[in-house]
Amino acid sequence: MPSESQSSRSAQQQVARTARLHPVEKAFAWFRANSGRLEDTQLEVTSIAAPPWGETARSDWLAARFSELKLDDVHRDELGNVFGIRPGTDSSAPFIALSAHIDTVFPADTAITARRDGSKLYGPGVSDNASGITALLAIAGAMQAIGIGNIAPILFIGNVGEEGEGDLRGIRHIYRQPRWSATIASLIVIDGAGTDTIIAEGLGSRRYEITMRGHGGHSWSDFGVANPIVALARVIDRFTRTPVPVSPKTTFNIGIISGGTSVNSIPESATMRVDTRSASVDELDRLERALHEAVDHAIPEVTGRKKQELLTAEVRVIGNRPAADLPADSPLLRMVRAVDAELGNTARIQRASTDANVPLSLGRQAIAIGSGGSGGGAHTIHEWYDPAGRDLGLKRILLLTLALAGVAEQ
Numbered sequence: 001m002p003s004e005s006q007s008s009r010s011a012q013q014q015v016a017r018t019a020r021l022h023p024v025e026k027a028f029a030w031f032r033a034n035s036g037r038l039e040d041t042q043l044e045v046t047s048i049a050a051p052p053w054g055e056t057a058r059s060d061w062l063a064a065r066f067s068e069l070k071l072d073d074v075h076r077d078e079l080g081n082v083f084g085i086r087p088g089t090d091s092s093a094p095f096i097a098l099s100a101h102i103d104t105v106f107p108a109d110t111a112i113t114a115r116r117d118g119s120k121l122y123g124p125g126v127s128d129n130a131s132g133i134t135a136l137l138a139i140a141g142a143m144q145a146i147g148i149g150n151i152a153p154i155l156f157i158g159n160v161g162e163e164g165e166g167d168l169r170g171i172r173h174i175y176r177q178p179r180w181s182a183t184i185a186s187l188i189v190i191d192g193a194g195t196d197t198i199i200a201e202g203l204g205s206r207r208y209e210i211t212m213r214g215h216g217g218h219s220w221s222d223f224g225v226a227n228p229i230v231a232l233a234r235v236i237d238r239f240t241r242t243p244v245p246v247s248p249k250t251t252f253n254i255g256i257i258s259g260g261t262s263v264n265s266i267p268e269s270a271t272m273r274v275d276t277r278s279a280s281v282d283e284l285d286r287l288e289r290a291l292h293e294a295v296d297h298a299i300p301e302v303t304g305r306k307k308q309e310l311l312t313a314e315v316r317v318i319g320n321r322p323a324a325d326l327p328a329d330s331p332l333l334r335m336v337r338a339v340d341a342e343l344g345n346t347a348r349i350q351r352a353s354t355d356a357n358v359p360l361s362l363g364r365q366a367i368a369i370g371s372g373g374s375g376g377g378a379h380t381i382h383e384w385y386d387p388a389g390r391d392l393g394l395k396r397i398l399l400l401t402l403a404l405a406g407v408a409e410q
């Protein structure tokens, strides 16, 4: 087996060779020459609403762009994930896949205005992830315009359901299909702006909705009937005393609490939503046990002796993102490191919750990187994107893709 330093050296040589190929240099020039068009594309995609579970219009739009770029087998699956293939000269080689999530966090009734102001672009989702979708189209566009002959086939994916309660459902579904799970060698997730991070460690999270239900009643005449809000308060009190380690970093949050109808009614129900996160699955399991224990303790504490005073609790899992890391000696990590060295780019390994969590949890190769440029105000209607430096992000993605796929030399 080659040593780690030999493997790094050969990755470095592979990247350097790829970067010097004439068609690759032409693709780099294409990115610069088309920067204005890419901005127009980004504003156009931003203006198409894509709320969670409502991505259809954007799926249709992206499929039309994939067709224009003459990708093969352009289609949408039953969830709205969009696919297009750039065939390789070796049709038996596994895919190098590039994905960008097409959903936003913004509900359907959000007023969307995408606009240019000075050198910046503004609009909800303009950076997260209209910039990623734009990068996907830029890579496919440059390869098409220049006629780059990739050896392994390249799979372009616009996926639904990354944000919040979408819970990575788009990528999860793709990795459940044998057609894709058996044939994707590496997945490069393009998410948001920037070039300074490599997300190679998946942050796991589990989310719960806990509902306490009781008989309810009048605050005066039914005094003593068990109160679901009080029970929930006991759960919160007990659960939030659970110690969590600094490393692996583990956190919890009570994000939403609701219940009751009026000040002089004993409520019939109360609900809360809890978010737990950790780099370790064991810690997520431990927090889950602590949450159930807190619920089990609260009920007898609050319930009285009479039958109508009984309380019931329901704990529902509303989100489950697996935690897993890309091994330090993985070929994909070595290659992205070599690309950064070639481009003089500095990036650090980061842990986050992205579409890469799904393949990583299956022991498959995946990373998430940015689309270049810079952005801010993510998940707010004041979101912005500055295209200065987009170039570097696109070169980074293209070089990584082609170093992995190989380029047939004419």
Ligand SMILES: [Zn+2]
Pocket (backbone or CB within 6 Å): 101, 128, 129, 162, 191, 192
């Ligand atoms: Zn995102």
